[in-house]
């Protein structure tokens with residue numbers, strides 16, 4: 176290697192961390208980490224900015240055939256490796272977060288390893304060779320993709336999971352029926368199980384072509400014939416039927432969403448059809464018009480105004496704040512565990528108290544200070560406090576949340592007393608409850624007394640198996 180002796184230790188560090196990263200990636204699901212190490216993972220959202228900037232700078236110099244200073248490349252590579260490793264620690268702690276995290280992890284690991292490869296090639300004086308250029312371009316793409324998936328891990332999916340009543344936002348004046356309307360319904364209600372990572376029933380729903388290909392039982396759409404289309408038939412089955420789509424526990428399509436899919440199929444399931452092509456007498460016209468009514472804007476029109484500056488001020492690497500939709504003052508907030516947690520992190524949201532309608536603080540070491548703050552978010556509809564140390568004492572404050580409809584509170588220390596509190600929540604529609612101190616008898620009683628509340632008692636079996644495996648390893 177052409178490194179000066181001064182650089183030697185960094186070379187060793189880069190080599191060592193590359194090997195360690197490869198190990199992490201390969202043995203991903205078998206590893207259980209001690210607390211201190213998971214704490215290191217909490218630095219990930221902060222440090223990831225360094226390698227991105229440094230790598231982009233190096234790539235820019237490389238592609239413009241300038242000399243890349245050795246210390247720059249070494250630091251870029253080393254911070255990329257550290258970022259990937261810390262991200263891996265963070266991921267292990269998060270348990271199973273699904274396909275997005277999976278891709279983000281591999282792409283992030285790939286970024287760091289590609290950087291290490293490039294660094295090594297550079298040390299061999301091969302920097303002007305064609306393949307170094309190719310490598311730089313690939314690296315650029317991989318960095319972009321990593322960021323994209325990372326962004327979706329932190330905001331994307333949760334954002335989509337918000338229980339909206341429809342797809343009324345962002346419909347253009349003359350929408351393409353498939354892209355602007357149908358695909359949005361599918362993205363909201365179906366795509367999470369019917370995409371290229373997770374292809375339930377062998378059915379892909381990511382494009383018209385895929386939809387027309389059908390699934391394991393053959394065609395699911397017959398253009399021009401909605402009644403005979405398997406996809407539509409399944410939407411109409413009773414909820415309890417195991418072929419009903421979406422499956423039990425998922426939010427059903429609204430009647431008008433089903434009608435939209437039906438009319439779209441009846442009109443030939445085309446991806447070029449536009450609203451302006453249709454006669455006014457075609458039911459789709461009225462259905463789409465109705466969607467455009469700003470229902471949400473109506474629902475939240477009385478919330479106190481909030482500016483983008485205020486949102487930016489209260490946001491950080493560990494606090495993501497988003498509007499539910501453009502120009503609407505209802506907010507969705509996600510929090511992530513920082514290296515140095517204090518209750519002020521949650522308490523700091525107080526200025527937004529009336530604007531927050533969805534809040535995810537799962538995994539944070541919450542106590543009564545934070546729960547009291549949360550109890551003042553009187554418009555809160557969706558709350559995730561799972562995997563926190565809260566007990567019956569803290570849930571008592573949740574009584575104040577009269578609009579709460581979804582509560583994720585699994586893997587906590589709550590007991591039967593909390594159920595009595597939740598019984599008073601008038602608008603509660605679903606609760607995620609497992610790994611708590613709630614007794615089976617109390618739960619049965621709750622279900623009898625609150626039949627309108629859907630009680631989720633577990634996660635998907637494959638994920639549960641993963642937890643079980645981790646538990647048994649950590650108990651040994």
Ligand code: HEC
Nearest residue numbers: 364365368375376378390391392393395406418420421422
């Ligand atoms: C939570 C996961 C999940 C969601 C959400 C979901 N599906 Fe499915 N889907 C499945 C599973 C699992 C199967 C395979 C078992 C079966 O055939 O019932 C399936 C199968 C299907 C099939 C049959 C494919 C074939 O050829 O056998 C159709 C059609 C379908 N889904 C349509 C939909 C539609 C439309 C939506 C959205 C409204 C949707 N699914 C949402 C899990 C899901």
